[in-house]
Amino acid sequence: MAVGAEAIFGNSIVTTKLNSAISWARESSMWPYVFGTACCAIEFMSAASSKFDISRFGAEVVRFSPRQADLMVVAGTISHKQVPVLRKIYNQMTEPKWVISMGACACSGGFYDNYTTLQGIDSIIPVDVYVAGCPPRPEALLDALLQIQKLQKKEESIIKDRVNKNFKGQLDV
Amino acid sequence: MCSCFEKEFKGLYEKDENGIYLIEKTHIKSMIKCLNERDGFHFLADITAIDYLEFTKPTPTRFAVIYILRDKEFKNVITLKSFIGKDEENLHVESICDIFFSANWAEREVWDQYGIKFLNHPNLKRVLNHKEFKGHPLRRDYPIKQRQACTQTDDLMDEMTSVLSKKGYNSHDDLMFLNLGPAHPASHGTIRNFVALDGETIVGAVSEIGYLHRGFEKSCENHTYNQIIPYTDRLNYCSAILNNTAFAHTVECMLNITIPERAQFIRVITGELYRIIDHLVCLAANLVDMGALTNYWYLYNPREVAYDLLSKLTGARLTNTYVRIGGVAHDLYDGFEEDLKSCIKAIEKGMGDTLSLIEHNKIFHDRTQNVGVVSAKKAINSGFTGPNLRASGVAYDLRKTDPYYFYNSLDFDIAIGSVGDVYDRMMVRFEEIRQSISIINQSMKMLPKGDIIVNDKAVALPKKQNVYNNIEGLMNQFKLIVDGVRVPHKEYYGAIEAGNGELGFFIISDGSGTPYKVKVRPPCFPAMSTLPSILEGGMIADSVVTLASLNIVAGELDR
Numbered sequence: 001m002a003v004g005a006e007a008i009f010g011n012s013i014v015t016t017k018l019n020s021a022i023s024w025a026r027e028s029s030m031w032p033y034v035f036g037t038a039c040c041a042i043e044f045m046s047a048a049s050s051k052f053d054i055s056r057f058g059a060e061v062v063r064f065s066p067r068q069a070d071l072m073v074v075a076g077t078i079s080h081k082q083v084p085v086l087r088k089i090y091n092q093m094t095e096p097k098w099v100i101s102m103g104a105c106a107c108s109g110g111f112y113d114n115y116t117t118l119q120g121i122d123s124i125i126p127v128d129v130y131v132a133g134c135p136p137r138p139e140a141l142l143d144a145l146l147q148i149q150k151l152q153k154k155e156e157s158i159i160k161d162r163v164n165k166n167f168k169g170q171l172d173v
Numbered sequence: 174m175c176s177c178f179e180k181e182f183k184g185l186y187e188k189d190e191n192g193i194y195l196i197e198k199t200h201i202k203s204m205i206k207c208l209n210e211r212d213g214f215h216f217l218a219d220i221t222a223i224d225y226l227e228f229t230k231p232t233p234t235r236f237a238v239i240y241i242l243r244d245k246e247f248k249n250v251i252t253l254k255s256f257i258g259k260d261e262e263n264l265h266v267e268s269i270c271d272i273f274f275s276a277n278w279a280e281r282e283v284w285d286q287y288g289i290k291f292l293n294h295p296n297l298k299r300v301l302n303h304k305e306f307k308g309h310p311l312r313r314d315y316p317i318k319q320r321q322a323c324t325q326t327d328d329l330m331d332e333m334t335s336v337l338s339k340k341g342y343n344s345h346d347d348l349m350f351l352n353l354g355p356a357h358p359a360s361h362g363t364i365r366n367f368v369a370l371d372g373e374t375i376v377g378a379v380s381e382i383g384y385l386h387r388g389f390e391k392s393c394e395n396h397t398y399n400q401i402i403p404y405t406d407r408l409n410y411c412s413a414i415l416n417n418t419a420f421a422h423t424v425e426c427m428l429n430i431t432i433p434e435r436a437q438f439i440r441v442i443t444g445e446l447y448r449i450i451d452h453l454v455c456l457a458a459n460l461v462d463m464g465a466l467t468n469y470w471y472l473y474n475p476r477e478v479a480y481d482l483l484s485k486l487t488g489a490r491l492t493n494t495y496v497r498i499g500g501v502a503h504d505l506y507d508g509f510e511e512d513l514k515s516c517i518k519a520i521e522k523g524m525g526d527t528l529s530l531i532e533h534n535k536i537f538h539d540r541t542q543n544v545g546v547v548s549a550k551k552a553i554n555s556g557f558t559g560p561n562l563r564a565s566g567v568a569y570d571l572r573k574t575d576p577y578y579f580y581n582s583l584d585f586d587i588a589i590g591s592v593g594d595v596y597d598r599m600m601v602r603f604e605e606i607r608q609s610i611s612i613i614n615q616s617m618k619m620l621p622k623g624d625i626i627v628n629d630k631a632v633a634l635p636k637k638q639n640v641y642n643n644i645e646g647l648m649n650q651f652k653l654i655v656d657g658v659r660v661p662h663k664e665y666y667g668a669i670e671a672g673n674g675e676l677g678f679f680i681i682s683d684g685s686g687t688p689y690k691v692k693v694r695p696p697c698f699p700a701m702s703t704l705p706s707i708l709e710g711g712m713i714a715d716s717v718v719t720l721a722s723l724n725i726v727a728g729e730l731d732r
């Protein structure tokens with residue numbers, strides 16, 4: 001039985017929390033910024049193209065400016081030379097923002113355990129969802145997107161910054 | 174093949190057991206000049222160095238530099254080697270940048286990786302590692318896991334200032350500086366072009382690479398030959414099997430084995446399929462850069478059909494690791510032929526749809542014709558190969574000039590361009606797709622029955638039933654996995670025609686199952702080093718299509 005405002009106005013309105021309403025809207029319209037460096041980026045392209053069609057989940061508006069994006073997909077190997085670039089671009093994204101680390105390289109350096117490769121991007125920026133695979137299949141990336149949507153449901157407040165300000169990466173000293 | 178050289182420098186060189194010419198460091202430049210001008214060795218394939226610190230045989234000094242050249246017919250290869258510098262101060266040789274443009278970046282790489290100086294080099298700075306890096310990683314005494322943090326990106330103003338002052342700009346006031354990359358939609362990966370603009374015209378350009386340097390060559394030094402194959406997948410990740418083949422073919426030449434005919438044909442078929450995929454990605458991306466998004470879907474979707482076929486065959490979509498030293502991992506599956514047919518049909522349809530939109534399209538012509546022109550002479554001198562070189566009108570294709578497998582009994586044409594502009598480079602790729610389809614069709618008809626890997630215990634793993642049922646098979650499997658395929662002492666350069674051009678491997682073996690050194694000659698490295706000079710004088714919008722038309726793939730560029 002309806003109570004409160006819904007009881008008075010009938011079916012013409014829905015009451016909810018502003019938080020939930022905005023999170024619901026965000027969930028289905030993520031704008032990804034693809035930090036694609038290597039082979040994994042090719043699989044991102046496959047995920048975006050017609051067969052796997054990322055737009056079914058509302059994330060097809062790929063932005064090339066970090067300032068317009070709220071989801072960073074790090075797809076590919078990150079070398080130490082690339083680190084300052086990655087960090088700068090991450091910092092240019094505005095809150096709220098989420099990060100997917102796609103593929104073995106971004107997650108842990110993959111099988112490049114050597115002098116030039118960063119052993120996991122989470123030592124530079126905070127990561128929300130890790131995707132295994134070398135490269136992950138496009139379906140795995142879509143699954144990661146669904147995981148991000150789940151995380152959004154859990155956000156406690158839309159006004160609070162979601163990224164932990166105490167996070168310290170290798171370059172933030 | 175090099176008669177003038179042999180006559181003029183009689184007694185000044187020695188040929189070693191690998192057919193490599195050993196020369197004195199003081200003669201390097203004059204000898205290369207002679208080879209280039211009088212014997213027609215007008216193509217520098219690669220320059221590299223060797224650190225013999227831990228080598229099993231004694232050598233006169235610790236370091237040697239290597240020069241690999243090709244002759245006019247692009248058939249014969251000559252390799253020169255010179256031992257240099259007993260101590261750090263003497264670790265230098267004369268630069269040959271003024272003979273070959275392609276030597277510029279090649280020498281910078283040797284400096285970066287080995288710390289060998291090139292005297293009179295116009296700009297001897299690091300090219301793959303970052304500017305805060307200390308030491309030289311490919312030296313044997315540099316620990317493979319010693320990582321060094323990079324805190325800042327190079328602003329490249331030092332190079333830019335010298336480029337601009339050569340053009341007569343002494344104040345930068347009226348110019349605008351723009352970074353295209355390393356994270357930029359137009360850079361297709363992690364390539365950085367830094368340009369100075371006067372209005373919309375590029376007056377100075379500098380390229381910086383190395384953002385995807387992932388230590389392939391160092392990693393090779395602590396993996397067995399078969400373990401390296403997965404690493405080769407990720408060089409040019411748009412054409413994994415071609416890279417596998419280039420590497421395995423070189424090792425097989427060193428082992429002096431011929432792989433079974435069926436395996437050769439399977440390599441040709443899957444390799445050509447990958448050449449098509451490589452071209453499709455390049456063309457699709459190139460068209461997107463012009464705003465032709467529809468074509469992107471037309472060209473990209475057939476690839477999904479090809480990926481389905483490849484995952485059925487190899488278990489992976491793009492990192493296939495299908496080739497083994499001595500053959501291929503497994504035979505074609507039942508129904509492969511039908512799948513291949515429908516795959517080719519999809520490719521033909523996508524290509525037809527695209528061409529019907531662009532072939533007579535004025536916008537397309539205006540955007541591509543006479544844009545980013547590279548003359549034949551410049552292309553050769555800069556080390557271009559593959560479709561980029563053929564677009565400039567040079568009919569060089571290793572499948573014809575130095576045929577391997579059954580390419581000499583297959584009927585196909587080399588497509589060449591006439592101007593060397595973006596249009597030619599794209600159209601050559603379209604035509605090569607057609608030729609590759611014809612090669613695949615012919616090969617499927619000729620495909621013989623038989624083994625898919627050599628029957629040699631020292632090279633190929635035993636059948637699984639032997640491993641499980643008898644001790645000999647088990648030991649054999651164990652030995653090969655742990656020690657790797659043992660390759661006799663040799664220094665060898667081998668190359669095949671990959672999607673992007675001549676993909677070569679210079680491998681040094683010390684008799685063990687792990688290579689002592691591996692150097693890749695990636696076809697897009699020389700092309701990238703030439704890019705700034707192509708861009709200068711052009712418009713900013715054209716720089717994007719020019720870059721895309723050269724098909725620079727960061728994985729093989731930076732290794």
Ligand code: SF4
Nearest residue numbers: 039103104105134135
């Ligand atoms: S995880 Fe594998 S596929 Fe992805 S970038 Fe790394 S090497 Fe390439």
